[in-house]
Amino acid sequence: MEQNLLKKIISFSKRRGFIFPCSEIYGGFSAVYDYGPYGVELANNIKSAWWKTMVQENENIIGLDSAIFMHPKVWQASGHVAGFSDPLVECKKCHTRIRADHFLEEIGIWADEKMSEIEINKLLDENKDKLKCPKCGENNFSKAKKFNLLVKSNLGNFTSDWDKSPVYLRGETCQGIYVNFKNVLDSTRQKIPFGIAQIGKAFRNEITARQFIFRQREFTQMEMQFFVHPEKAKENYERWKKKRWKFYLDNLKFKEKNLKWHQHKNLVFYAKEAWDIEYNFPFGFKEIEGIHNRGNYDLTQHSKFSQKDLSYRDNKTKKEYIPYIIETSAGLDRTLLAVLTEFYTEEKLEKGKTRIVLKLPKNLAPIKVAVFPLLRNRPELIDKARKIFNSLKPEFMCEFDDNDNIGKRYRRQDEIGTPYCITVDFDTLQDNTVTVRDRDTMQQERIKIEELTDKLHKKLNNN
Numbered sequence: 001m002e003q004n005l006l007k008k009i010i011s012f013s014k015r016r017g018f019i020f021p022c023s024e025i026y027g028g029f030s031a032v033y034d035y036g037p038y039g040v041e042l043a044n045n046i047k048s049a050w051w052k053t054m055v056q057e058n059e060n061i062i063g064l065d066s067a068i069f070m071h072p073k074v075w076q077a078s079g080h081v082a083g084f085s086d087p088l089v090e091c092k093k094c095h096t097r098i099r100a101d102h103f104l105e106e107i108g109i110w111a112d113e114k115m116s117e118i119e120i121n122k123l124l125d126e127n128k129d130k131l132k133c134p135k136c137g138e139n140n141f142s143k144a145k146k147f148n149l150l151v152k153s154n155l156g157n158f159t160s161d162w163d164k165s166p167v168y169l170r171g172e173t174c175q176g177i178y179v180n181f182k183n184v185l186d187s188t189r190q191k192i193p194f195g196i197a198q199i200g201k202a203f204r205n206e207i208t209a210r211q212f213i214f215r216q217r218e219f220t221q222m223e224m225q226f227f228v229h230p231e232k233a234k235e236n237y238e239r240w241k242k243k244r245w246k247f248y249l250d251n252l253k254f255k256e257k258n259l260k261w262h263q264h265k266n267l268v269f270y271a272k273e274a275w276d277i278e279y280n281f282p283f284g285f286k287e288i289e290g291i292h293n294r295g296n297y298d299l300t301q302h303s304k305f306s307q308k309d310l311s312y313r314d315n316k317t318k319k320e321y322i323p324y325i326i327e328t329s330a331g332l333d334r335t336l337l338a339v340l341t342e343f344y345t346e347e348k349l350e351k352g353k354t355r356i357v358l359k360l361p362k363n364l365a366p367i368k369v370a371v372f373p374l375l376r377n378r379p380e381l382i383d384k385a386r387k388i389f390n391s392l393k394p395e396f397m398c399e400f401d402d403n404d405n406i407g408k409r410y411r412r413q414d415e416i417g418t419p420y421c422i423t424v425d426f427d428t429l430q431d432n433t434v435t436v437r438d439r440d441t442m443q444q445e446r447i448k449i450e451e452l453t454d455k456l457h458k459k460l461n462n463n
C-alpha cells in the first residue's frame with residue numbers, strides 16, 4: 001500500500017461527507033477533525049459493533065459514560081501529570097517543534113516515546129548529520145525535552161493564573177472507569193471477574209499532527225477495563241488478546257494479513273505487559289489498539305490519593321485484595337481510518353471505466369438501502385418510490401435519490417458503501433415488484449414490495 005492511497009482517502013472522505021477538517025472555513029484547526037453525515041453513521045456503526053461484542057455479549061461487562069472533566073487529583077494519582085509526555089525537539093532557526101522519536105523513525109532509526117531524555121538525546125547526537133528540519137531544511141536543533149501531553153483548562157477557575165492549578169481534559173477514558181469502580185460494584189450485582197466498558201472522547205497535546213485522523217488532539221477511545229484476581233491476570237490477558245484480535249476479523253472483516261502484533265519492550269509507567277494490535281495503514285503497520293496488563297497500579301494509586309479503600313472483598317474466601325486490571329483500549333478514529341483503508345476499492349469496469357466502491361460489511365454501511373424512481377419526470381414513479389422509501393425509513397438508514405440517471409445514482413451509493421439499491425420502474429406499477437441491486441455483484445433481482453422489508457432484513461443480517 002502506498003501514501004497515494006492516503007491522499008485518495010482524505011479527498012474521498014471530504015468529497016463524500018465522511019470527514020471534514022475542523023473549522024475549515026477558518027483554515028482548519030490542526031490535529032482535529034469533524035465527522036460529516038456519512039462519517040458519523042460509520043463511526044456509530046463501529047461503536048455499536050464494539051459495544052455489542054463487549055457489553056451485550058458478555059454478561060459480566062457493563063457500560064459507563066463518565067465525564068470528560070475530572071477532579072485534577074485523578075491525573076496526579078494516575079501518574080499523567082508527572083509522566084505522560086513525549087520527547088520534543090525544536091528547530092533553532094524556524095522554531096518548528098518536532099516529536100523526536102518520530103523524527104528519528106523517519107530516517108530509519110528505531111526510537112520510542114517511552115525512552116528517557118538521555119536515551120533519545122544520545123540517538124539524536126549519533127544521527128545529527130542526517131536530521132533536517134522538515135520546514136526550513138536547517139540542521140540545528142535544541143536538545144530533546146519531554147513535553148506533557150495533558151490538555152489544561154480553566155473550568156470553574158475564575159482567576160488569571162488558573163494554569164497553576166488547571167483542570168485537565170481527560171487524557172484517557174479509563175480513569176473515569178477506575179474512579180467509578182466502587183460505585184459500579186455497589187450498584188450492580190457484579191463480582192470479580194467483571195469489566196466496565198466506555199466509549200468517549202480523550203484529549204492529548206500531540207506535538208505533531210500526522211497522518212490524517214490517525215494522530216489527533218481530540219479523539220475517541222473505546223476502552224474496557226477487566227477487574228480480576230491477581231493470580232488470574234495472565235490467563236485473562238491472553239484471553240482478551242485473542243478476543244480483540246477476533247473482533248477485527250469477525251466483526252470488522254479485516255483481512256488477517258493486514259493485522260500484526262507488536263510487543264512493547266519499554267513499558268509505560270502503569271503497564272506490566274503491553275501488546276498492540278497494529279493495522280496495515282497506507283503509511284505502514286501502526287497501532288490501532290493497545291492491550292495492557294495494568295496490574296493493581298491504578299486502583300492502588302487512586303486509593304492512596306483519594307484515601308478511599310478500593311480493595312475488593314471476596315465473599316467466598318473472605319480475602320481482600322486490590323484487583324488487577326486487564327485493559328483493552330481501541331481508538332475509534334484509527335479504526336475508522338482502518339475501515340476506509342480496508343474497504344476503499346477502485347474497480348475497473350468495461351470500456352475503461354472505473355467505479356469506486358466502499359465494500360463495507362453491511363453492518364458498518366452508513367446507508368443500508370437507497371430508493372430510486374427510474375425517471376424523475378414521471379410523477380407516478382416518484383409517488384410509488386416515495387411510498388416505498390417512507391415504509392423502509394423506520395426500518396433502515398435509507399436514502400431517496402432522483403437526481404441524474406440511474407447509473408450515476410448507483411455510483412454515488414457504491415462510493416458510500418450502500419449494500420442495496422431499489423429501483424421503481426414501469427413494471428412496478430403493473431406487478432408491485434421492484435429491482436434490488438447488490439453493491440458487490442451488481443446483480444439485480446425482482447422482489448415483491450410486500451416482501452421487501454423482510455427480505456432486506458435477511459440480506460442485511462447476512463454480513
Ligand code: GAP
Pocket residue numbers: 171172173174204206213214215216217219220221223287288289290327329330331332333334
Ligand atoms: N488507556 C490506555 C491508553 O490510552 P494508548 O495506547 O495511549 O492507551 C489507546 O491509547 C488507543 O487510543 C490507541 O491504540 C489509539 O487507537 C488511540 N489513540 C491514542 N492516541 C491517539 C491520538 N492522538 N489520535 C487518535 N487515536 C489515538
